[in-house]
Amino acid sequence: MTYIKKIAFLCLLLPLMSCSLQKEGLPKIKQGVFGTVTWVEGNMMPSPDAPESAGARTIEREIRIYEALTFKQVKGEAPLFTAVEGKLVKTIKSNAKGFFKCELPVGSYSIFSVESEGKLFANNFDGNGLINAVTVTQGEAVKLDIQINYKAAY
Structure with missing residues (x-):
């Protein structure tokens, strides 16, 4: 009898799990990149005498999206760049909840958000000098969350 109860419990649990996964913003793309853009500003250090930060919010x-770029191909200082010398592949926009998705062919890409005065923001760099790079492989959707934090103090 307990075996039947376990199976019934699992049958009830599976639909609930699939609903929660859909709410997290899983992409409806077969190949490319997706994620959430979050704005963070203020004092992020816990302190009893400092005002509390507004925290993070999606924007x-x-x-x-450019073909993969290195520091030799950008101007300005990280994380805000003033110019890019590379091939622009696509321009997209995140929605009001910060979610974005983009179909892309197989390849490596650098992804920037556009900030005030047209500056390009990227704060992830790998050991090879690639800026905010993702590699898309055949049939894969890569998750890349962007946390814009140049006005935050840690």
Whole structure:
């Protein structure tokens, strides 16, 4: 009898799990990149005498996707760049909840958000000098969350 109860419990649990996964913003793309853009500002260090930060919130942002770039191909200082010398592949926009998705062919890409005065933001760099890079392989959707934090103190 307990075996039947376990199976019944699992049958009830599976539909609930699938609903929660859909709410997290899983992409409806077969190959490319997806994620959430979050804005963070203020004092992020816990302290009894410092005012509490507003924390993080999801935001709309224009996102530019370039063929993978290194520091030799950008101007300005990280994390805000003033110019890019590379091939722009796509320009997209995150929605009001910060979610974005983009179909892309197989390849490596650098992803930037567009900030005030047209500056490009990226704060992830790998050991090879690639800026905010993702590699898309055949049939894969890669998750890349963007946390815009140049006005935050840690």
